[in-house]
Amino acid sequence: MIKVENLTVKFQDTVVLDNLNLEIKTSNWTSIVGPNGAGKTTLLKTLLGMTSYSGSVSFNGKEVYKDLSRNVAFVPQRPIVPIGMTVIEYLTLGRAKVDGWGKELRRGRIFIEETLETMQLVGLQDRFATQLSGGELQRVLLARAIVQEPQVILLDEPTSALDLQYQIRTMDQIEILKNQGVTVVTTMHDITLSNMYSEWIAVMKNGSVLLEGVSDEVISSPQLREAFDNSISVHTLESGKKVVVAARAESGRRDSNPRP
Amino acid sequence: MNNKTVTAEFKPIWNLRITLITALVLVLVAILAISIGPVALTFQEIVRTFFAMEGGLTGRERTLLLEIRLPRVVLGALVGAALATSGAVYQTVFRNPLADPYLLGTAAGAGLGATIAITSAGTSFNPALPIFAFIGGSAAVAATFLVSGRYFSNPGVLLLSGIAIGAFASAIQIYLQQRNTEVLRPVYSWILGQLTVSDWNNVLWAALYIFLSLIILFRISKLLDGLMLSDEEAFSLGISPNKIRIIAVVAATMATATAVSVSGLIGFVGIIVPHIIKGITRRVTNRALPTIALAGAAFLVLADLGARTLIAPAELPIGVITAFIGAPFFLFILRTTKGGLK
Numbered sequence: 001m002i003k004v005e006n007l008t009v010k011f012q013d014t015v016v017l018d019n020l021n022l023e024i025k026t027s028n029w030t031s032i033v034g035p036n037g038a039g040k041t042t043l044l045k046t047l048l049g050m051t052s053y054s055g056s057v058s059f060n061g062k063e064v065y066k067d068l069s070r071n072v073a074f075v076p077q078r079p080i081v082p083i084g085m086t087v088i089e090y091l092t093l094g095r096a097k098v099d100g101w102g103k104e105l106r107r108g109r110i111f112i113e114e115t116l117e118t119m120q121l122v123g124l125q126d127r128f129a130t131q132l133s134g135g136e137l138q139r140v141l142l143a144r145a146i147v148q149e150p151q152v153i154l155l156d157e158p159t160s161a162l163d164l165q166y167q168i169r170t171m172d173q174i175e176i177l178k179n180q181g182v183t184v185v186t187t188m189h190d191i192t193l194s195n196m197y198s199e200w201i202a203v204m205k206n207g208s209v210l211l212e213g214v215s216d217e218v219i220s221s222p223q224l225r226e227a228f229d230n231s232i233s234v235h236t237l238e239s240g241k242k243v244v245v246a247a248r249a250e251s252g253r254r255d256s257n258p259r260p
Numbered sequence: 261m262n263n264k265t266v267t268a269e270f271k272p273i274w275n276l277r278i279t280l281i282t283a284l285v286l287v288l289v290a291i292l293a294i295s296i297g298p299v300a301l302t303f304q305e306i307v308r309t310f311f312a313m314e315g316g317l318t319g320r321e322r323t324l325l326l327e328i329r330l331p332r333v334v335l336g337a338l339v340g341a342a343l344a345t346s347g348a349v350y351q352t353v354f355r356n357p358l359a360d361p362y363l364l365g366t367a368a369g370a371g372l373g374a375t376i377a378i379t380s381a382g383t384s385f386n387p388a389l390p391i392f393a394f395i396g397g398s399a400a401v402a403a404t405f406l407v408s409g410r411y412f413s414n415p416g417v418l419l420l421s422g423i424a425i426g427a428f429a430s431a432i433q434i435y436l437q438q439r440n441t442e443v444l445r446p447v448y449s450w451i452l453g454q455l456t457v458s459d460w461n462n463v464l465w466a467a468l469y470i471f472l473s474l475i476i477l478f479r480i481s482k483l484l485d486g487l488m489l490s491d492e493e494a495f496s497l498g499i500s501p502n503k504i505r506i507i508a509v510v511a512a513t514m515a516t517a518t519a520v521s522v523s524g525l526i527g528f529v530g531i532i533v534p535h536i537i538k539g540i541t542r543r544v545t546n547r548a549l550p551t552i553a554l555a556g557a558a559f560l561v562l563a564d565l566g567a568r569t570l571i572a573p574a575e576l577p578i579g580v581i582t583a584f585i586g587a588p589f590f591l592f593i594l595r596t597t598k599g600g601l602k
Contacts, residue, residue: 050495066500074496082488083357084544092273093485096497102482102547104272126542148497 344556
């Protein structure tokens with residue numbers, strides 16, 4: 001379990017995270033949603049252990065700041081794709097945590113090859129990562145995190161660069177990880193998608209958690225609209241599924257694009 | 261799925277055979293460079309002299325081998341290894357395939373140091389020149405870090421600071437030259453690079469610093485690969501990116517400043533050699549650093565051989581040779597490897 005208590009993060013004089021409290025359950029999928037500038041990415045980086053903070057962020061009772069011993073994978077929203085690096089070399093780097101830097105163990109290679117298959121990347125392994133399409137690259141990024149065999153995987157907007165079909169595929173892959181026991185934390189713009197996959201949703205605004213809870217409850221809560229300044233509306237489909245769409249101040253038009 | 265075996269062609273990312281082949285090339289090139297000159301020495305004579313066997317060289321030829329050709333080849337190899345390795349390291353640290361070892365003001369700082377040494381001692385060769393160049397180069401890099409302040413981990417900021425510091429040092433250097441026009445020629449010839457003043461003292465002095473830097477860089481070479489990812493990914497894989505970055509830049513700068521101080525500014529080596537190795541192997545891993553060092557050494561020894569034989573008895577500046585043969589070869593590799601730079 002990751003326990004966040006009274007977490008405050010400042011960049012110079014700007015308070016980015018303000019007295020934030022949150023519990024992230026092991027082997028669960030927690031989505032962090034909220035408007036731009038709410039501090040979602042900063043929270044994710046703090047959970048990773050890279051950002052200094054006051055308050056407490058503990059993973060199984062140990063403070064995370066600068067703790068390099070945990071195996072936490074991070075999938076950035078805007079990746080840095082090394083020029084001239086092939087997919088296989090990129091994925092091999094992902095084994096560094098488990099196998100050691102510069103080591104190429106048989107077990108690692110088998111794991112990489114299996115991941116190439118499950119992520120539908122077979123045939124791309126000798127291509128340069130910079131020459132991949134957006135969807136392929138996103139799968140490679142996720143594959144790089146998967147071969148790390150992490151306890152926790154943090155994903156910053158994993159679907160933001162993808163068309164709808166790949167969004168679902170990516171989310172399905174992440175769900176497989178979760179079912180294998182990995183703790184998943186994602187920041188998401190798309191609340192509908194978050195609700196479809198995650199058990200727990202935390203809604204952030206202005207650096208703190210405005211509300212959190214079981215996904216279905218959060219999505220039905222009136223406070224959710226408040227977090228987005230009433231610019232969203234929630235609709236229930238015939239199947240009983242709830243969708244969140246962007247809404248004009250009053251009308252809440254059904255035909256608007258659900259992606260914010 | 262778990263009992264699946266690795267497919268037949270398990271090609272490891274990095275293969276030590278490449279390193280061994282490069283080492284062999286260096287040895288051959290070095291022997292070639294030692295044997296060729298106004299007085300030709302045979303392979304047998306050279307080997308017999310090295311191993312103190314019967315039939316070795318004596319007298320003037322022995323002095324020629326041990327005191328003139330050998331130190332020059334060794335110095336060339338050291339400088340080439342230093343420049344190529346630091347180039348590769350800078351390219352990783354700054355995530356920029358065009359980063360070269362003279363970045364961060366090293367070259368301009370060293371140039372200023374050399375100019376000060378030459379202007380204060382007149383046109384005769386000045387034994388303090390390497391020391392002044394080393395101090396100038398290191399001071400410029402220190403200044404670059406200082407003005408970058410807390411943003412030093414941002415490659416862009418560090419790079420721009422280096423350019424600004426370099427421009428400042430160059431301005432002072434040009435001012436000094438204009439005030440002392442009689443030193444224009446020696447300063448200019450130093451800038452073009454030369455390995456002509458190599459006696460063993462110079463070589464040993466350079467070897468000490470270059471070996472120290474290279475050992476540090478080789479030791480962290482595997483971790484350097486993490487710096488090619490985002491800082492978050494690197495951290496999540498268990499390394500502290502800023503720490504590695506500082507160690508890498510300091511060691512690479514020490515190697516560069518040493519190389520510049522003994523040989524002047526020899527361009528292209530730091531960009532071309534790493535890319536040739538990366539192009540041939542289709543790998544960007546820093547596990548290639550020892551190979552890049554060996555290749556850089558071979559490249560510069562070969563270039564120096566050209567510099568002193570092509571228009572013998574006169575000598576060409578080695579910087580001209582490195583650019584002249586390096587640039588076309590580099591373009592050839594770039595084209596045939598289908599743009600590893602894309």
